[in-house]
Amino acid sequence: MNDQETLSTSTRWLPEEELSFVRERVPTVYVEAIPVRTDHLGVVEKVGLLLTARPDGTLTRSIVSGRVLYGETVREALWRHLTKDLGPDAEPLVPATVAPFTVAEYFPTPDRTGFTDERQHAVSLVFIVPVTGECVPSQEALQFSWMSVAEATSPLVATEMSGGQDRLITMAMAHVGCLP
Amino acid sequence: MNDQETLSTSTRWLPEEELSFVRERVPTVYVEAIPVRTDHLGVVEKVGLLLTARPDGTLTRSIVSGRVLYGETVREALWRHLTKDLGPDAEPLVPATVAPFTVAEYFPTPDRTGFTDERQHAVSLVFIVPVTGECVPSQEALQFSWMSVAEATSPLVATEMSGGQDRLITMAMAHVGCLP
């Protein structure tokens, strides 16, 4: 197998210093998923949020979020991050279309779009993902909670989120017609 | 309970002659659903089509389709027609958003949009609906078949459909990125 084939067929993790080099030079592709519970008519009843400890020790609530690797499709990245963050029994229903409901553009400074990520310029494809199974926060998350739509879009929960993700929750609820 | 309350809280069937009167005067609201099977990544693998006998005795393949009744929400109409046509164990996943992936406008003559319905002018909200359960054609349908995407979008199957619904299948497969 030659190098070209290796390139094209395998996803690749990057050593930390290479990732830093890359992040300073091009936008990074992200996928984000807002987990929801729906009733049999498709009406969103609950929104799922992770509780995570940030590097500085503070707690933050967040949606499912992560990089698309080289060689990985958007669907594969969505599946990988959903099952990594919500556990193997979450049974997320990845949408039939790869068109995201919105695109969130994160910049190191808040003056561009309001979405911020001090590490990088990230272009994130954001999806609303119905989840039907049992969710167990794995890896870095401390907790995963299902909240009512009213709670998930409340000012209190907004203060517990960062980078502008609270705005994504509101945008998603507007999209599904569930704005309180 | 006064008349106004009756009006507003109950769905209503119409006697045939009233329905005819109405159909000659205003567009009729329809919902249509294209049943699909997806894999765990959301990729559409199969398209479901009903086989029905038309009034003139010929057979036709069709998607799930029906009127929205007075007092009924779009979601309720979708659920009613899906479970009526595919059986009570179909477990359709009604989308979280009520925005259809397209709107099909049926006219008595083909010169307006290419979608035709000799009975009426219908404005149809069309949805792609993943179906996870077992489908048993109920009521008027003779058969329900899962087909590959290639088969469902083939010229042969197109000739078995009517009113322009074959074009809806192609549009749906384009929407989910599964055009052959």
Next chain:
Amino acid sequence: MNDQETLSTSTRWLPEEELSFVRERVPTVYVEAIPVRTDHLGVVEKVGLLLTARPDGTLTRSIVSGRVLYGETVREALWRHLTKDLGPDAEPLVPATVAPFTVAEYFPTPDRTGFTDERQHAVSLVFIVPVTGECVPSQEALQFSWMSVAEATSPLVATEMSGGQDRLITMAMAHVGCLP
């Protein structure tokens, strides 16, 4: 020309009593348009609202809204209502796709969807329409105003709207990424 042809090729207005008969029996198809001004990058800068006197003499702000007639396409209805309400020089840019950004379901009572219309059950296809020309309120409207996004989504303006249309403004601004 026979009756069938008449039926299929001409749009039709209804005498008031026939419209009442119909409105009590089936949902009515509506189109609604939220007029916006965008900059060269497509960012929404202004939202346009009509000021209208209601039958009871009170004033209300509203978006462009009206029935789809028998025989009329959704695009034709959008164009007709936009040019009727905003004047012949408004130059609205009717979207290339007929899929609305959302569907608003109006019911006589508020307990179904939050969108209300005491006259009828209406299913409304709602579009965001960039308008590039000069707007002169025609017919029933008293005034047409361009507002900033912050003003159009403010609690004050919300109280000046009716039927839940303020929620449509918020949903539209969420859709275009302009939530304040």
Next chain:
Amino acid sequence: MNDQETLSTSTRWLPEEELSFVRERVPTVYVEAIPVRTDHLGVVEKVGLLLTARPDGTLTRSIVSGRVLYGETVREALWRHLTKDLGPDAEPLVPATVAPFTVAEYFPTPDRTGFTDERQHAVSLVFIVPVTGECVPSQEALQFSWMSVAEATSPLVATEMSGGQDRLITMAMAHVGCLP
């Protein structure tokens, strides 16, 4: 001004060797635009395609396509590539929403999605962009042509395109309801 500020506020071009390094390690963010002419009702009448000489000397038809730079928004990248490829008087109408109508995932090999780009793994946000002004192909393109929808989706034109972009044209026409 410190380094962090430089990072966050300016877009950046990359030397060729750095771009190569990056392209082998992460997916590249692209925007693509399918230029269309619409009538006053928004119906697509023409599709615009560039004619370009490829490095090997062969000619290829293509849509507007290019990288999103570090520090650049999706809208800015769309505007930059549209005005670069179609000239300063093209007057493209960048959509009000940043949600693309589809996402095209290009891989070095065709076995992943059917979209190919031998140079890289690119994740492309694809938009349908009405263009109202005069188009003059600038820079690398030899010619810019408006074609009928039938011609743009014909097998002949498909053979003149590369990387799977012919499929994007078909998907776009399906999206706007203009499939022949």
